[in-house]
Amino acid sequence: xxxxxxxxxxxxxxxxxxxxxxxxxxxxxxxxxxxxxxxxxxxxxxxxxxxxxxxxxxxxxxxxxxxxxxxxxxxxxxxxxxxxxxxxxxxxxxxxxxxxxxxxxxxxxxxxxxxxxxxxxxxxxxxxxxxxxxxxxxxxxxxxxxxxxxxxxxxxxxxxxxxxxxxxxxxxxxxxxxxxxxxxxxxxxxxxxxxxxxxxxxxxxxxxxxxxxxxxxxxxxxxxxxxxxxxxxxxxxxxxxxxxxxxxxxxxxxxxxxxxxxxxxxxxxxxxxxxxxxxxxxxxxxxxxxxxxxxxxxxxxxxxxxxxxxxxxxxxxxxxxxxxxxxxxxxxxxxxxxxxxxxxxxxxxxxxxxxxxxxxxxxxxxxxxxxxxxxxxxxxxxxxxxxxxxxxxxxxxxxxxxxxxxxxxxxxxxxxxxxxxxxxxxxx
Amino acid sequence: xxxxxxxxxxxxxxxxxxxxxxxxxxxxxxxxxxxxxxxxxxxxxxxxxxxxxxxxxxxxxxxxxxxxxxxxxxxxxxxxxxxxxxxxxxxxxxxxxxxxxxxxxxxxxxxxxxxxxxxxxxxxxxxxxxxxxxxxxxxxxxxxxxxxxxxxxxxxxxxxxxxxxxxxxxxxxxxxxxxxxxxxxxxxxxxxxxxxxxxxxxxxxxxxxxxxxxxxxxxxxxxxxxxxxxxxxxxxxxxxxxxxxxxxxxxxxxxxxxxxxxxxxxxxxxxxxxxxxxxxxxxxxxxxxxxxxxxxxxxxxxxxxxxxxxxxxxxxxxxxxxxxxxxxxxxxxxxxxxxxxxxxxxxxxxxxxxxxxxxxxxxxxxxxxxxxxxxxxxxxxxxxxxxxx
Numbered sequence: 001x002x003x004x005x006x007x008x009x010x011x012x013x014x015x016x017x018x019x020x021x022x023x024x025x026x027x028x029x030x031x032x033x034x035x036x037x038x039x040x041x042x043x044x045x046x047x048x049x050x051x052x053x054x055x056x057x058x059x060x061x062x063x064x065x066x067x068x069x070x071x072x073x074x075x076x077x078x079x080x081x082x083x084x085x086x087x088x089x090x091x092x093x094x095x096x097x098x099x100x101x102x103x104x105x106x107x108x109x110x111x112x113x114x115x116x117x118x119x120x121x122x123x124x125x126x127x128x129x130x131x132x133x134x135x136x137x138x139x140x141x142x143x144x145x146x147x148x149x150x151x152x153x154x155x156x157x158x159x160x161x162x163x164x165x166x167x168x169x170x171x172x173x174x175x176x177x178x179x180x181x182x183x184x185x186x187x188x189x190x191x192x193x194x195x196x197x198x199x200x201x202x203x204x205x206x207x208x209x210x211x212x213x214x215x216x217x218x219x220x221x222x223x224x225x226x227x228x229x230x231x232x233x234x235x236x237x238x239x240x241x242x243x244x245x246x247x248x249x250x251x252x253x254x255x256x257x258x259x260x261x262x263x264x265x266x267x268x269x270x271x272x273x274x275x276x277x278x279x280x281x282x283x284x285x286x287x288x289x290x291x292x293x294x295x296x297x298x299x300x301x302x303x304x305x306x307x308x309x310x311x312x313x314x315x316x317x318x319x320x321x322x323x324x325x326x327x328x329x330x331x332x333x334x335x336x337x338x339x340x341x342x343x344x345x346x347x348x349x350x351x352x353x354x355x356x357x358x359x360x361x362x363x364x365x366x367x368x369x370x371x372x373x374x375x376x377x378x379x380x381x382x383x384x385x386x387x388x389x390x391x392x393x394x395x396x397x398x399x400x401x402x403x404x405x406x407x408x409x410x411x412x413x414x415x416x417x418x419x420x421x422x423x424x425x426x427x428x
Numbered sequence: 429x430x431x432x433x434x435x436x437x438x439x440x441x442x443x444x445x446x447x448x449x450x451x452x453x454x455x456x457x458x459x460x461x462x463x464x465x466x467x468x469x470x471x472x473x474x475x476x477x478x479x480x481x482x483x484x485x486x487x488x489x490x491x492x493x494x495x496x497x498x499x500x501x502x503x504x505x506x507x508x509x510x511x512x513x514x515x516x517x518x519x520x521x522x523x524x525x526x527x528x529x530x531x532x533x534x535x536x537x538x539x540x541x542x543x544x545x546x547x548x549x550x551x552x553x554x555x556x557x558x559x560x561x562x563x564x565x566x567x568x569x570x571x572x573x574x575x576x577x578x579x580x581x582x583x584x585x586x587x588x589x590x591x592x593x594x595x596x597x598x599x600x601x602x603x604x605x606x607x608x609x610x611x612x613x614x615x616x617x618x619x620x621x622x623x624x625x626x627x628x629x630x631x632x633x634x635x636x637x638x639x640x641x642x643x644x645x646x647x648x649x650x651x652x653x654x655x656x657x658x659x660x661x662x663x664x665x666x667x668x669x670x671x672x673x674x675x676x677x678x679x680x681x682x683x684x685x686x687x688x689x690x691x692x693x694x695x696x697x698x699x700x701x702x703x704x705x706x707x708x709x710x711x712x713x714x715x716x717x718x719x720x721x722x723x724x725x726x727x728x729x730x731x732x733x734x735x736x737x738x739x740x741x742x743x744x745x746x747x748x749x750x751x752x753x754x755x756x757x758x759x760x761x762x763x764x765x766x767x768x769x770x771x772x773x774x775x776x777x778x779x780x781x782x783x784x785x786x787x788x789x790x791x792x793x794x795x796x797x798x799x800x801x802x803x804x805x806x807x808x809x810x811x812x813x814x815x816x817x
Contacts, residue, residue, distance in 0.1 A: 024559065024560070024561060024634070027634070027635050027636045028636075099472070099558060100469050100471075100472060101472045101473075101475070102469075102470065102472065102473045102497060102499040102500070103497075104481055104492075104496065104497070104500065105497065106496070106497030106498075106499065106500070108499075113635055114469045115722060117635040118633065118635060121635070122635050122636060127639055128635065128639070129633045129634075129635065129636075129637040129638070129639055129641070129642035130633075130639070130642055130703065131639040132639040132640055132642065132643040133639075133642065133643050133646055133703070134703060135706075135707035135710075168719070169719040169720055169721070169722075170719070171716065171717050171718060171719045172704065172705075172710065172715060172716040172717065172718065173704055174702075174703040174704045174720060175720070176719070176720035176721060176722035177719050177720065177721050177722065178722050178723075179721070180721070180722065180723050180724060181722075181723075349639065355710070358711055358716075361711070361713055361716045361717075362713065362717065363713075363716045363717045
């Protein structure tokens with residue numbers, strides 16, 4: 001009675017084995033189609049499109065300079081003396097890239113794909129398989145914006161900043177703590193993240209330059225090649241080729257993007273020592289906190305987003321820069337899905353308004369040490385509506401930090417609303 | 429030969445049943461360790477197969493295995509346990525062919541052996557090809573094999589034989605009908621396997637998968653989980669009706685009810701330890717302060733427990749479905765085979781084998797009582813004088 005099912009099961013098992021032997025191709029870097037569409041909307045009218053051939057050309061340039069997810073490269077254009085070696089080491093890239101493996105000594109390879117790619121994507125575009133089910137979305141590295149860092153706005157983070165995030169994770173989000181990983185592996189991941197950032201930045205740069213080309217190639221390799229008859233390229237062609245190389249690789253990458261990552265430690269913001277009154281045991285601490293509270297409502301203008309109670313219920317409906325990048329430029333309405341359906345079709349994640357932090361929760365995603373909170377207030381949070389507080393003195397920032405640290409312990413029913421000082425805000 | 433077998437002592441041999449229990453006892457930890465292999469991404473910790481770093485798998489140095497890297501420990505351990513399962517499956521075939529009178533049960537044991545061999549090959553090919561699709565299939569065939577072993581345990585059990593005799597002797601008018609329970613248990617068995625396949629897709633997601641596809645799979649996994657929970661509750665409630673008392677289906681559904689509830693909690697736990705609390709809880713302190721710990725002991729074991737309990741649920745649905753079918757389904761189809769098997773068995777051993785002494789009958793009653801303590805839903809057979817004509 002079981003002979004038929006048995007035959008069926010054997011046939012099925014055979015089919016599975018045969019079908020399974022078809023090895024799937026290795027993952028590739030995903031082209032930034034969102035940027036492409038954005039640039040088309042910016043520079044072309046109606047249904048006009050960029051020449052699709054540029055996609056292939058950009059892909060070839062990127063592969064030549066940065067390799068593939070399995071075989072990464074880095075454009076050390078100055079050879080052994082290239083200062084970019086201080087930013088990214090090829091050995092670390094190779095440790096982090098490729099398929100997941102571990103050796104007899106316990107050494108791991110394919111670290112990025114093992115730990116990061118499921119959320120951040122193979123390309124670092126923040127659109128890995130899990131992206132849509134996570135809130136907040138995983139970070140898209142290609143904009144080169146990092147929220148929690150010790151450097152000012154528009155400056156890349158230090159290795160230490162990235163390492164701190166990897167070690168501590170980000171509370172309240174899907175970003176895990178990788179404390180169980182050895183330091184060397186974390187360092188390899190830090191460098192791979194920088195590699196994906198630089199690659200992504202450069203890809204955006206190349207796409208943005210297409211509008212400036214008059215139908216020619218970005219870098220026309222044929223200019224430097226011998227003809228079929230063996231004739232050497234003319235001097236004009238070589239000069240044209242070198243111009244193209246200088247424009248797109250020299251200016252764009254070597255002098256534009258990479259130097260920003262050199263020695264970011266020099267740009268680290270110094271956190272001045274906290275005043276004595278910041279100490280909880282200090283006799284005037286309560287007064288210090290009250291002054292911070294006043295600044296919160298007046299000169300600091302913090303209540304605009306964080307709300308009158310500090311519960312994050314102020315101005316809503318803002319978006320982070322990763323979303324603003326395409327919704328603002330393309331003039332789409334983030335609250336009307338029909339206006340951005342084509343962006344979703346090419347891989348953009350549906351826009352979600354960013355929520356100001358509820359300061360009554362005893363958790364600060366960028367770290368709960370007073371120095372961390374000081375940096376968030378002083379430098380702002382890159383990529384979010386949280387601004388840098390250029391108008392506040394360090395003493396005033398410490399007062400706000402003291403107040404923020406006191407908020408989780410504040411009894412909301414006892415609080416007295418402070419009037420908003422419009423004059424101070426407008427002077428800011 | 430017109431035998432009237434009503435005593436459990438008439439079961440030809442308990443050996444296949446016992447070996448199958450040993451096999452299940454090997455396969456469950458095998459599935460757990462297999463789950464750990466995936467959880468810790470240790471599938472490629474040993475790059476060769478069937479050897480281990482050039483050694484014959486069984487001769488790989490113990491000290492390197494035990495005190496080497498964790499990935500190597502679980503992957504090599506998984507292979508050794510898999511080999512052990514294969515060996516026990518061979519013993520099962522030998523025991524079944526030597527003592528089991530039913531032809532289809534003999535074929536069943538051979539099918540189990542073939543399945544465990546196929547599963548071993550799948551595991552090996554997954555390593556040699558470094559292929560996630562094969563890992564997905566490997567992750568689905570393992571639980572299917574475990575469920576098949578559970579089914580084998582049921583059809584070779586004392587309960588199965590005794591129920592056959594009871595069914596034969598009972599008048600049709602007295603028999604309890606339960607086609608709804610049969611249908612639902614079969615449907616839920618299929619659904620739980622489907623759920624396992626969906627889960628395997630989630631576990632073995634390729635990094636190139638589009639985010640909207642992953643979201644759909646997650647939604648499907650949650651929808652099927654709700655369906656399974658509601659179905660199990662329905663099955664449990666219906667089985668509490670007085671007419672289903674004492675027919676041997678309450679024990680398995682009680683276990684299933686507990687397992688499914690545990691599985692729902694483990695599913696929530698898996699999400700939390702992998703991705704943190706959902707955004708609905710963002711304003712709660714416990715969620716806002718929670719930090720996901722990558723590859724921690726907590727994460728590794730909750731996720732793996734979710735996988736292992738999924739297999740356990742599949743196995744218990746197999747047990748429950750077979751019990752429902754055997755207790756409540758139409759007699760004719762199975763019974764014809766049963767009669768024929770009994771006759772063959774009696775013919776081969778002679779009448780004496782069914783004319784056990786009263787001492788034997790008492791022994792079997794004692795063991796029956798023991799079994800009934802473990803599974804109180806199994807009806808107590810009335811000791812009767814053994815007869816043969």
